[in-house]
Amino acid sequence: MTSSAPRTTKQWILASKPTAAPVLSGPDATFKLQTVTLAPLKEGQLLCKVRYFSNDTGLRNFIQSTVAPERFYVPTVPIGAPMRSGVIAEVIESAMPAFKPGDLVMDFHLGTWSELVVLEGATSQPLSPLPNGLPLTHYLGAFGASGLAAYTGLKFAGGAKADDTVVISAAAGATGSMAVQIALRLMGAKRVVGIAGSDEKCAYVREVLGAHACLNYKSPTFVEDLKAATPDEVDVYFDNVGGHVLDAMLTRMKRHGTVAVCGAVSTYNSGQPMAISNWFELISMRITIRGFIMLDYMNEAPAMVAELIGAAADGKIKLQDNETVVEVGIEQQPETWMRLFSGDNQGKLITKLIV
Incomplete structure (x- = not known):
């Protein structure tokens, strides 16, 4: 069954590719809000009303990246x-028998900044209630791309093992906060050290x-503190930021240690190439640097998500203060997303869309 009823919606489009930080107003604004008419549904598609947006620093690379579009891991x-x-x-209309109006669904990265969106049923994940009354928004963070990035980065890219010393940057963020707990409580790391951008965030990383x-x-x-906190050096560094933090970490890696690279947020809005002065540490200490994308491990995702949900239900994974939910209209979505780059959020930053 397909739908022939057109629908209009407010939708943010990419108007200009930024060379540094995205511009939120004026003639060179990065995004433009338009009212558009959505095409009728085709077989297998869903017309949906957006409840929540996932705000992720990686979206910055969707709109402008130093990587050529044909080499990027998803369509830009x-x-x-x-x-x-x-x-x-x-779901408000369905052209796929597996879904009906009223169902809640999630799409990892193919949704759009719109009040209404057409999703492909084949890539839409139906959502079931979470244990202990946990909010469904955790499917976008702890039990979604953030949690899966943390798990796959530590397990597959980093090869983290029991008794390792693991360091995690952006440790109070959506992915880092899960990586800290996965390394500690699911992988049995001997020592886990976080890096964050304020004393308050560091207290959260330690105490919660x-x-x-x-x-x-x-x-x-910082450099002296890092040396003192890693007296036995570091087996695995989970890198979310790049820049001077990565540069400092290269001096603390064990021989044959591994850097699992999840992101490089320090460079996304700088407009400048990353400067690394300790590069020869790679050769001297035979360090492995491995980039990864959690989408490469989607065949493992159901088992990992089930383990993470079970660990949260059992109290092994703490979700206290693990997400920041901002309630705004569609007009405020770009500035809400930009809060990621000023460090205003703790844990996962989510937009609850008010219509």
Whole structure:
């Protein structure tokens, strides 16, 4: 069954590719809000009302990246196309028998910044209630792309093992906060050290997430603090930020240690190439640097998500203060997303869309 009823919706499109930080207003604004008419549903598609947007730093690379589009791991967003993100949405019309109006679904990265969105049923995940009354928004964070990135980065890219010393940057963020707990409580790491951007965030990483130590990378004594916190050096570094934090970490890696690269947020809006002065450490200490994408391990995803949900139900994974939910209208979505780059959020940053 297909639908022939057109629907209109407000939708943010990419109007200009930024060379540094996205521009939110004026003639060179990165995004433009338009009212568009959605095409009728084709077989297998769903018309949905968006409830939540997933805000992720990686979306910055969807709109402009140093990587050529044909080499990027997912299709990028061309000028004039709607901005993409993960969404949780409610089905209002279905052209796929497996879904009916009222169902809640999630799409990891093919949703758009729209009030209404057409999703492919084949890539839409139906959502079931979570244990202990946990909010469904955790499907976008702890039990979604953030949790899966943390798990796959540690297990497959990093090869983390029991008794390892593991360091995690952006440790108070959506992915980092899960990586800290996965390393500690699911992988049995001997020592887990977080790195975050404020003393308050470091307190959260230690006191709530359970890290043995957490370092403020903005401190003038960061390099000395890092050395003191890793007396036995580091087996696995889970890197979310790149830049001077990665540069410092190269001096603390064990011989044959591994850096699992999840992101490089310090460079996304800089417009400048990353400067690394300790590069020869790679040769001297025979360090492995491995980039990864959690989408490569989607065949493992159901088992990993089930394990993470079970660990949260059992109290092994703490989700206290693990997400920041901002309630705004569609007009405020770009500025809400941009909060990621000023460090205003703790844990996963989610937009609850008010219509």
